[in-house]
Amino acid sequence: MNALDLLVFGIYVAGLLAMGCIFVRLKNTREMFAAGGQSPWWLSGLSAFMTTFSAGTFVVWGGIAYRHGMVGVSILFVIGIAALLVGWLLAARWKSFGYDSAAEFLDARFGKSLVQFYTWLQGTIGIFTMGGAIYALAVMVCALVPLSPGHMLADPATGNLSVTFASVITCLVVVAITTGGGLWAVLMTDALQFIILTVSVFVVVPMILARVGGVGGFIEAAPEGFFSPVAGEFTWFFLAGWMLVFFFKMGGEWAYVQRFACVPSGRDAQKSSYLFGALYLISPLIWMLPPMVYRLIDPNANPEQAYILACKAVLPAGMLGLMIAAMCSATASMATTFLNVFAGAFTTEFYRGKLRPTASERELVMAGRLISLLLGGIAMAGALLIPRLGTYTGYILASVAMLTGPLVLPTIWGLFSRKIGLGTAWMVTVLSIVAGMVVKFGLGKDGWFTQIETLAPLVQLVQTNVRMSEIVMGTAFPLLLLVIAQLSIRKTHAGWERVTAHRTEHRNEEPTLPSSLPARLCGGATCAIAVMMFLLMAIVRQDALIIGVFAAILFAIGAVILWMANSINQRLHQSQLAVAGGESRGSTKNDPAQKENK
Numbered sequence: 377m378n379a380l381d382l383l384v385f386g387i388y389v390a391g392l393l394a395m396g397c398i399f400v401r402l403k404n405t406r407e408m409f410a411a412g413g414q415s416p417w418w419l420s421g422l423s424a425f426m427t428t429f430s431a432g433t434f435v436v437w438g439g440i441a442y443r444h445g446m447v448g449v450s451i452l453f454v455i456g457i458a459a460l461l462v463g464w465l466l467a468a469r470w471k472s473f474g475y476d477s478a479a480e481f482l483d484a485r486f487g488k489s490l491v492q493f494y495t496w497l498q499g500t501i502g503i504f505t506m507g508g509a510i511y512a513l514a515v516m517v518c519a520l521v522p523l524s525p526g527h528m529l530a531d532p533a534t535g536n537l538s539v540t541f542a543s544v545i546t547c548l549v550v551v552a553i554t555t556g557g558g559l560w561a562v563l564m565t566d567a568l569q570f571i572i573l574t575v576s577v578f579v580v581v582p583m584i585l586a587r588v589g590g591v592g593g594f595i596e597a598a599p600e601g602f603f604s605p606v607a608g609e610f611t612w613f614f615l616a617g618w619m620l621v622f623f624f625k626m627g628g629e630w631a632y633v634q635r636f637a638c639v640p641s642g643r644d645a646q647k648s649s650y651l652f653g654a655l656y657l658i659s660p661l662i663w664m665l666p667p668m669v670y671r672l673i674d675p676n677a678n679p680e681q682a683y684i685l686a687c688k689a690v691l692p693a694g695m696l697g698l699m700i701a702a703m704c705s706a707t708a709s710m711a712t713t714f715l716n717v718f719a720g721a722f723t724t725e726f727y728r729g730k731l732r733p734t735a736s737e738r739e740l741v742m743a744g745r746l747i748s749l750l751l752g753g754i755a756m757a758g759a760l761l762i763p764r765l766g767t768y769t770g771y772i773l774a775s776v777a778m779l780t781g782p783l784v785l786p787t788i789w790g791l792f793s794r795k796i797g798l799g800t801a802w803m804v805t806v807l808s809i810v811a812g813m814v815v816k817f818g819l820g821k822d823g824w825f826t827q828i829e830t831l832a833p834l835v836q837l838v839q840t841n842v843r844m845s846e847i848v849m850g851t852a853f854p855l856l857l858l859v860i861a862q863l864s865i866r867k868t869h870a871g872w873e874r875v876t877a878h879r880t881e882h883r884n885e886e887p888t889l890p891s892s893l894p895a896r897l898c899g900g901a902t903c904a905i906a907v908m909m910f911l912l913m914a915i916v917r918q919d920a921l922i923i924g925v926f927a928a929i930l931f932a933i934g935a936v937i938l939w940m941a942n943s944i945n946q947r948l949h950q951s952q953l954a955v956a957g958g959e960s961r962g963s964t965k966n967d968p969a970q971k972e973n974k
Contacts, residue, residue, distance in 0.1 A: 456656025474882025628784030
C-alpha cells in the first residue's frame with residue numbers, strides 16, 4: 377500500500393469509530409445487547425451475513441478456492457441452504473419466546489449452571505478464535521505495508537509492518553466500537569462493510585478476469601477439476617455434514633440468536649434469516665472468483681494471502697486501501713459480535729446474577745463496557761497464540777465441526793421438547809465434547825491410542841476421513857444422545873413450563889416498531905465515502921475512471937438508502953399519528969365526563 381491507501385484506510389477506521397460513538401448514550405442493557413428490539417430485519421440479516429462471512433471468507437474459504445476452485449463456492453453455498461432452513465424452522469420460534477438473548481432462555485429452560493458453563497466455554501473459545509481471525513487478516517495486510525529499515529513498527533524478519541502491532545491495534549478498534557455503541561454500533565458497521573465490500577468485489581472481478589483473457593480464458597487455462605464442486609477431503613458427504621453443522625450453528629449459537637431477538641417480531645426474524653440465506657446462495661461465486669482467478673496469475677502464492685494479492689494486482693491507489701480497510705473491519709465485525717454477545721451474558725448472568733443483583737441499569741451498562749474491555753484481552757491472546765497452535769484454516773474447520781453440536785444442540789432441542797432438562801443437557805454436552813476429544817486426539821495422527829493394535833482399523837478409518845469424523849462426532853453423536861433421552865423420559869420438565877408461560881406473556885406485550893435511524897446513518901456514511909472517492913479522482917489521474925465508477929455506484933446506493941429511509945420514516949410517523957388519534961377518540965368516547973355533558 378502507498379501513502380494514499382494508508383490515508384484512506386485511516387479515514388475509514390476513524391469513521392467506524394465515529395459511528396460507534398453515535399450510540400454511546402445507551403440507556404439500559406436491552407439497548408446495549410439487544411438494540412431495544414428495534415433493529416430492522418434487513419439490518420439484522422446483513423449483520424448475520426457479515427458475522428459468518430468475515431470470519432473466514434478471505435483467509436479460509438479464499439484459500440480453499442485458490443487451491444481447489446469451486447469447492448470454496450460449494451462450502452459457502454450450503455451455508456446459504458442452512459440459513460434458509462433456520463429461517464423456516466427456528467428464527468421465528470426463538471423470537472416467540474420473548475427473551476432478549478440465548479442466555480436468558482437457557483436460564484429459564486435449564487438453569488443457571490448450564491448457562492454459566494456455556495458462557496465460560498463458548499465465550500472463551502469464541503473470543504479466542506476471534507483473535508485468530510484478526511491475526512490471520514493482519515498477516516495479509518502487513519504483507520502490503522513495507523517499512524523503512526529500522527522502523528519502530530517494522531518486523532525485523534520481513535521489513536513489513538509488525539503483525540503483532542497490527543493485531544493489537546485491530547483488537548483495540550474492535551473493543552472501542554463494541555464498548556461505545558453496543559449492538560447498535562455492531563449492526564451499523566456490519567451493514568456499511570457489506571456495502572463497501574460488495575461494490576469493491578464487483579469492481580475487482582471484471583478487472584482480474586481481464587488479466588487472464590476474460591471468462592473464456594479463465595475456463596480454458598484453469599487446472600483440471602478446478603470447477604468440480606468437490607475435491608479431496610471436501611466430499612459430497614462433507615458438504616451435507618457441513619450444511620447440518622451450520623444449521624445447528626446458526627440456529628443455536630448465541631451470536632445468531634441475538635440477531636433474531638433484536639428485531640420487532642417473529643416475521644422479521646424469519647425475513648432476516650431468509651436474507652442471510654439468499655445472500656449466501658447468490659454471492660459465493662462472485663466472492664470466490666478473485667482468489668480462483670489469481671491461481672492462474674501466481675500458482676505459487678500463499679493460499680491464505682491469495683485474496684488480498686488478487687485485489688492488489690488490479691485495484692488502483694486509494695481503492696486498495698478502502699478494500700483492505702473493509703476487509704479488516706469485516707473480520708472485526710465478527711469480533712464485535714462475539715464481544716457484544718458474551719459481554720451481555722457475563723453482565724447479566726455473573727455481574728447482576730452473582731455480584732450485584734440490585735444494580736441499576738446505568739451501572740450494568742458501565743459493567744458491560746468494562747467486561748468488553750476484559751474480553752478484548754482474551755481476543756488479543758488468541759491473536760498471538762492460535763497461529764502457534766497450527767494453521768488457522770485447520771483450526772476453524774475442526775473447532776466448528778466438533779464443538780457446534782455439543783454446545784448448541786441441547787439448546788435447539790429445548791426449543792421444541794418438553795421433556796429434556798438440565799441433566800440431559802449436561803450429559804449431551806460433556807459426553808460429546810469428551811468423545812470428540814478422544815477421536816481427535818486419541819485416534820488422530822500421533823494420537824494417544826494409535827499404538828494399540830486392536831484399534832488399528834478404527835484409527836485408519838478416522839485418519840483417512842478426518843473431516844467426516846469431526847462432523848460425525850460433533851453432530852451425529854450428540855443427536856443420538858438427545859434422541860435416546862427423548863424416548864426414555866416421560867415427564868414434562870419444569871423449565872418447559874417456565875418458557876411457555878413467558879411466551880404467553882410476550883404475546884400480550886405491545887409490539888415495537890423498527891428504527892429508521894440505521895438506514896439514515898448507513899446511507900449517509902455510504903454517500904460520505906463516495907464523496908471521498910470522488911476527491912481521490914483529482915489525485916489519482918491514471919485510474920480516475922475506475923475510481924469514478926466505484927464512487928458513483930456507492931453514491932447511488934447511499935442516495936437510494938436515504939430515500940427509502942425517509943419514506944419508511946414518514947409511513948411510521950403517519951401510522952403512529954393514526955394510532956394516537958384512535959386512542960384519543962376511544963378515550964373521549966368512554967370518558968364519563970363526556971357522557972354526562974351529553
